[in-house]
Amino acid sequence: MSQFVYEKTYGASPGEDMVYDLEALINSYNGEQSVGCVKIGREHGRIAIAAFTMLMRRLHEGHRQSGELVVVDASSGMDKYDCRVSLISTHSVAGGLPFGCLITTLESRETLTLALTLYNSIIPEKAYFGCRAEGPEQCWRTRDQSRSCHQSRSGDQF
Numbered sequence: 001m002s003q004f005v006y007e008k009t010y011g012a013s014p015g016e017d018m019v020y021d022l023e024a025l026i027n028s029y030n031g032e033q034s035v036g037c038v039k040i041g042r043e044h045g046r047i048a049i050a051a052f053t054m055l056m057r058r059l060h061e062g063h064r065q066s067g068e069l070v071v072v073d074a075s076s077g078m079d080k081y082d083c084r085v086s087l088i089s090t091h092s093v094a095g096g097l098p099f100g101c102l103i104t105t106l107e108s109r110e111t112l113t114l115a116l117t118l119y120n121s122i123i124p125e126k127a128y129f130g131c132r133a134e135g136p137e138q139c140w141r142t143r144d145q146s147r148s149c150h151q152s153r154s155g156d157q158f
Helices: 002-010 018-033 053-063 107-120
Strands: 038-043 046-051 070-077 086-090 098-106 138-144 147-152
Touching: 002 018, 018 046, 038 098, 038 107, 046 070, 046 107, 098 107
Parallel strands: 070 138
Antiparallel strands: 038 046, 046 098, 070 086, 086 098, 138 147
16 A cells, blocks of 8 residues: 555656656656657666756757857766766856756766757757757866866867
């Protein structure tokens, strides 16, 4: 009986039932927004979710700095399933402005690639202030507090 009450309140326990519940929730949310704002993908047992809100969509299209500099700030251990959450943000005079979110079950290159592929499939046509095809001029990814990874539009990485 307590398991039934728990699942009704908090959703399914880890496993396939949880993923199906999550996919149903994503489909419901996307239907409410009338545009695909969240996408989930699975590959070799890894799960990746890419998401943005309607406000984040407006930042992509109308905020000039979104075409200049993007920071992907990664964190880990955010929940009992040890998922990694990465916020995609850009700068402004008021500070950092988030315009995307990636949630992954692992921090491997393949899982992050899957998450970014999902993200690129849902962002608007005028993303990165109209530079969708090229992406932003500079992209920084923080891995932890002591290291970072930088990549420019030309492909230079250091």
